[in-house]
Amino acid sequence: MVVFLKNKIVIGGIFMMVFYQIAMIGIFMYGYSAVPKNLPDLTVAIVSEDEQTGAKMVEQLKEQLPFHINTALSLEQAKTELENRNVHLIVHIPQNFTQQLSQPGEQAQLDFFMNDSNPSTTSSAMQSVADQISSKMVAQIQTQSFEGLLQNMQLPEDQAKQMVEGVMTKVTPNMVVTNPKPAGMHNQMAPMFLTMAGYVGAMIYSMISVGALQQMKGQLGKWKAFFSLQGLNALLALIVPLVGLTIYFSIHGYGAETFLKVWMVHSLELFTAISFTSIFCMLAGQVGMLLNMPLLLSQSIAGGAMMPQEMMPGLFKVISYISPMFYTIQLDYNLLFGGGQTSKYLLGLALIGVGALLINTLIHQFKGVKTTTEENTPAAQPQFM
Template sequence: MKKWFKQPLAYLVMLLPAVIGAFFVLGGVPGFSKLPTSTDQLRITIVDQDQTTVTKNITQGLKDNVPFKHVATTSNLSAAKSRLSKRTDALTVQLPAGFTKDVQAGKNPKLNFYVSDSNGLLQNSITRSAINSMQDKIAAQLTTAKTTGAMAQQMAPQIARKAGAQAQANAKKQAAKQGGRMNPAAAKRMQQKMQKQVQQVIAKQTRAQAQAAAQKMTANPAFHTYHLHQFGGNYQYQMGPMFLNMGFYLGLMISSIIMSLMFMGARFAMGRWRAFLASQLTGLLATVIGPLVTIGTLRCFIHFTGGVFVFLWGNEWLFGLGAFELTFSLALLLVGLPSFVIQLPLMVSQTIAGGAIIPRQAMNGFYQWLSYHTPMYQGVYLTYNAMYGGGNGSAYSTTLWLTIAIGLIVTTLVVAIGYRSKEPRGFAKWINFN
């Protein structure tokens, strides 16, 4: 028994669960510190294609009441849908042309929502909740006194024209009865009387028609939600990209640490540059073979075509290469096994920064920075793009290529500068190639 506890590995085994558990808490829990309030950073666009006083009033009411800080307005639906696809916007609300005419005619006006399903779990949940909330607000707003006043303002010119024409007709009849013998003073008084009557008629009819139009609405617009890049109805489709990339990244991280130990032992038997080339070739093969297995396994649960499989494999290969070069450079820089202290928290942090749960706009500064500069976010959203559709693929690919290039430069410099010893020491003795 004493011999057993003389081994340092026994104490390492006891400490490992505590250390790994602490790393998961440190790497993951802070990512939720600003929720749910940070979700107000998501952006929505209101597309007003009717451009009337009524719709402008509704647009302003939404901007004042929706739980988002960034609300844009436009009349260009295609541009708004493009921003939605590129994940710049989280939601688009369309007030189509003819909206006000339908209100005035007592019909239920059409109002459309557009969302992209090719996003993280929390964002999709927020947009569903926002749509329900906005439906209630819009329905209530159409029957408020403010909206009735907007309808009155919209209807007033048309009613004024009709009333004016009627007044002129009445004036002509009155003049005809007088036989053209009316003196100027009497004519002026009659004109003033007619103008006053016209104004009263306009005000009365405008108010009555606006109220009648609002009452006919019965607060029941015809809402419709259009889904861009729609996926299956269960959460396998939602969470598949996250687990696909997270598992592949973890596997590459562990492989990189093992490979750094192999490199340390192999460089004394075959030379450091040949050992470095061998490790790079092994990593490249791992990024080619790995996605074939992981995507094939995913396909057992989520249906997608062979074309999507190939497209997804290409994206996963690029993500894997970026993840390998990052983790291998850290492993060589931090002398193999000790790099675990940095690599594990970095991986856990990327599960938050990966965007499969929390949208980038709702992350705090550290995780948002990670989402731009580490592979996970790029891999997750390239997977969403391949499986369901979406934009910004070139930006994600560019980030991964930069990660690959920087990783290669770092590992080359580390091998050139740091690994010059002639005799194996420390971890270099663990794996013997002689």
């Protein structure tokens, strides 16, 4: 046992076990502390077309709801923002809301619009908010101020009171869910699982391929070896995603067109992830894994599959802007379930890939070429410690 404890490889393995615990627990405890603490950072749009009761409701909701409230949008504008995930719930008070309340035998409809193509925390929170708003609306309508409103409509006081007592059954919530996800947790988590599978594979491959590059550039030449590797990376990025996507689409098919689009997205993701994770391997060899691993764990939060960008703690929000996983997950949401700003996410993913490739090119430029003798010396062998 003592012999093994003195072995550098075993010591490196022990270090990795301890390092992984520190990185994972530290990152996850900090990242997931945002739920439900940061729920108030979500945005609710209130669109009132009723100039009587609606105006009073808007003021009361602004005081009571612990969210960012936007009342400046028309219904069509709010729907666009909902599709783009900039708004997380729309509360719509129709133009004839007061009239329906005052008419015997009629029900007043309160509309709620929710985009289901979102992380589960967003969908469940907004569903809960809609239920709470419906209950509060009924209570608010029974207040003395609303009773006075009915009296101003030239109704007798006794009749006004009867109408207020009967309003419990007059307000009906109408939940309109856009971009619904197919049933099953595997569909809810598909964007994260498909993206993470590609990213983890790319991270492991980049460590191995960069090691091979250091060996081959002495034989092929510095730049021929580098560009040959990039060509191989592009070919693998096109072929490898077919494995995971075929498994998922065989379980829940979305059609050939969707398959083709998702395939192209994950091919771009894989090439970007290889270039992105290669940066640290190019700089530090196998030790670069110590930097890639925390970055992977951070992207499991910053990727936006568990919580929207608005809820993320500051560090993870910053990481999301340079995260290949974030853009790929948002694209998967759009392609599999529906959503807006697809071109924005595609551009973001492509820019990260181009930027990472340029950084790798610069690192390669300033790294020398080792001779075969140097590569075979003990000092040249990769070490963790």
